[in-house]
Every structure is written in structure tokens, then in C-alpha cells.
Amino acid sequence: MGIVYLVGSGPGDPELITLKALRLIKSCDALVHDALIPPEIVKEASPNCEVIHVGKRSGCSSFLQKDINQLLFKLSQQGKNVVRLKGGDPFVFARGGEEVSFLEQKGVQIEIVPGITSGIAAPSYIGIPLTHRNGASSVTFVTGHEQADKKEKTVKWRELAKSSDSLVIYMGIRNVGYIVNELLAGGRDPNTASAVVQEATLKNQKSEITKLSNLVEIIKVNQFKSPSIILIGKIVEFQVNNYVTKLSDAKLAENKKF
Numbered sequence: 001m002g003i004v005y006l007v008g009s010g011p012g013d014p015e016l017i018t019l020k021a022l023r024l025i026k027s028c029d030a031l032v033h034d035a036l037i038p039p040e041i042v043k044e045a046s047p048n049c050e051v052i053h054v055g056k057r058s059g060c061s062s063f064l065q066k067d068i069n070q071l072l073f074k075l076s077q078q079g080k081n082v083v084r085l086k087g088g089d090p091f092v093f094a095r096g097g098e099e100v101s102f103l104e105q106k107g108v109q110i111e112i113v114p115g116i117t118s119g120i121a122a123p124s125y126i127g128i129p130l131t132h133r134n135g136a137s138s139v140t141f142v143t144g145h146e147q148a149d150k151k152e153k154t155v156k157w158r159e160l161a162k163s164s165d166s167l168v169i170y171m172g173i174r175n176v177g178y179i180v181n182e183l184l185a186g187g188r189d190p191n192t193a194s195a196v197v198q199e200a201t202l203k204n205q206k207s208e209i210t211k212l213s214n215l216v217e218i219i220k221v222n223q224f225k226s227p228s229i230i231l232i233g234k235i236v237e238f239q240v241n242n243y244v245t246k247l248s249d250a251k252l253a254e255n256k257k258f
Contacts, residue, residue, distance in 0.1 A: 002029065002080040004072055005106055006096050008089040008115020009033075013248035014040045015202035016121065021113050029080035032072060032225055034094075035062075036227060038202075038250035050080070057242035065095060069102040078109045087227075089117040093143050093170050117141075119168040122200035122229035126207045129235065136165035144172020144230065145230040154188075161186025166233035171229050177216050183232070188212060193236035198228040203247045208225035209236060 005024050012018040022044060025031060031045045034054025045051055052071065054063040063071075075082045089111060090096035100110050119141050123130055130139045140163075146155050160167060161183045172179055184190060191214035197207040210218045212232060218224075 001108060002025070002076045002078065002082060003111060004076055004082045004084055004103055005111050005113060006084050006090045006100060007086070007113040008094075008117075009037050009041055009085050009087055009200055010037060010116045011088055011118040011201045012036070012122035012199065014038055014250050015248065016201060017041060017114055018113065021115065024083050024113065025085065027081070028083040030082045031085060032068070032082060034087055035087040036060065037085055038248075040250045041085075045132045047066065050075075052211050059211070065098065067105045069099055072099065072103060072109060073106050076103070086115070087118070092117040092119065092141065093145075118200055118227065118229055119170060122197040123168070123195070123231055123235075125200050125205065125244060126195065126241060128195060128231060129238055129240075130166055130168065132235060132238045135238055136233060138164050139166040139168060139233075139235075140164035140184040141168045141170070144169040144175050146175070157188030159181030161188040164233070166231070166235040169230040171226065172230045173219065173224060174227050176230065177221055179230075180212060180216055183212065188232075192232060193229040193234060195239075196224050196228055197231070198224050200229060201248055202251070203249050204251070205247055209239065 007021045007024055008156055009021065025044045026046060028049055030050040032052045033042060040050060054068050072082060072084060085098065086094045086096060088094060102112050131137060140160060142155055146153055157179055192210050192212040194215045195207060195209050196219055199205050208222055209217050
């Protein structure tokens with residue numbers, strides 16, 4: 001039976017992938033990758049590598065998680081060394097834990113290779129430190145993907161409003177109106193500094209700084225789309241200049257329908 005490597009590809013710029021991840025991609029028998037992986041990284045696989053796209057993007061039909069789990073198991077049963085390549089870090093809002101648990105139950109060996117998550121890369125690229133001893137000693141990474149009409153929500157926005165100095169919100173563009181309203185209802189100051197960053201580290205990167213009460217309008221007017229990171233908290237006020245010499249020319253893979 002082969003081994004499955006659960007690998008993080010980083011936030012987008014191919015130069016931010018780890019050396020270990022690149023070595024595994026070059027040598028694996030099968031590469032199973034998500035949607036937000038630039039083609040420049042996928043092309044590093046050897047000519048004999050079986051490359052399988054299993055990306056899940058909003059608004060497109062795609063592989064179900066259970067099908068991906070079974071695919072990884074099937075490939076490992078064939079004796080193949082498999083790289084399961086995910087954007088960012090495989091254990092940060094990437095369902096990596098679910099896949100590892102499934103494969104462990106099947107007796108498959110797994111090695112986990114961390115990557116730079118976009119929640120760290122995005123603020124860094126626009127000069128915002130996530131912590132600062134003069135302004136922020138805590139930071140919370142949270143998904144904004146929960147639907148507003150979900151009966152039992154796991155994200156308690158009103159409680160988060162005052163419990164953390166900084167909020168880093170993944171996948172929050174579609175629900176930003178609900179999120180902002182809940183934070184304000186929870187007592188967050190409407191003048192709280194906020195930022196949004198789209199396609200961080202890539203040539204199409206764009207960002208805006210505003211205050212919480214204007215965040216929804218800024219996102220709408222400037223047509224921010226996924227993938228974007230939203231930052232909320234005093235930490236935004238500590239922004240410095242980050243003289244990025246060159247954003248990557250790499251582009252995210254287009255949505256594929258199955």
C-alpha cells in the first residue's frame with residue numbers, strides 16, 4: 001500500500017511553497033489537487049504522474065468529500081505514493097483532518113506537510129501584522145462560510161465581537177453583510193479598522209482599508225470576490241509599507257465542472 005502525503009501549497013505564489021512540498025510533488029505517482037492551486041505548481045509533477053483535479057468552488061458542481069476520500073484510498077491501495085495537494089495549509093479550513101481520519105481508519109499511512117495559510121500571507125502582503133504588543137495580543141481565525149439561515153451555528157459572531165483583538169475571516173465575502181451585522185450587535189465598535197484582501201500574493205491582488213460600518217459597501221463597490229481574506233480589529237491600524245518587489249504572475253486555476 002502506498003503512502004498519502006497531505007500537503008499545503010501555500011497562499012498562491014508558487015515561490016511560497018515549501019521545499020519539501022515541491023520535492024514530493026516532483027516525485028509522487030499521483031497528484032490529487034484542489035481548485036486554488038496555480039498551474040505552475042501542478043506542472044512540477046513528473047510526466048508519469050497521474051494528475052487529478054478535485055477542486056470544490058462555490059457555484060460549481062464538483063467532487064463530494066466522500067468521493068475524494070475513496071479516491072485517495074483507492075490510489076494508495078494501488079501502491080501509489082499520493083500527494084493530496086491543498087491550498088494554504090491542509091489543516092486550516094481545508095478538511096484535511098477529515099481526510100486523514102478516514103485514511104487512518106483504512107490503515108493508510110499519512111504524512112502531513114504544512115503550508116503557509118492565506119490568513120497569514122494576506123495581511124503580511126499588505127503590511128498588517130496580526131499581532132502587535134501595543135495593540136493586539138490575540139488573533140482568531142474563523143470561517144465566514146456558514147449560511148445565515150443555518151439553524152445551529154458553530155460560529156458565535158456576537159461573542160467574537162469582543163473576545164479577540166483581531167479577526168481573520170476566511171470565505172466571508174458572500175456572508176459579509178450578516179457577519180458585520182452580528183459583530184455590531186455583539187458590541188463591536190462600528191469604527192473598528194477593517195481590511196479585505198483578494199488573491200493575496202498574486203498579480204491580481206487588491207485590497208482596501210476601511211472601518212467596520214463601511215466594510216459591506218467597500219466590498220460591493222470594489223467588486224471583491226473569492227478568494228478573499230477579511231481582517232477586522234485595531235491591528236489594521238498598525239499597517240506598514242510592504243514593498244513587494246513583484247507579485248506573482250501565477251493565476252488560480254479556472255473553475256471546472258464535473
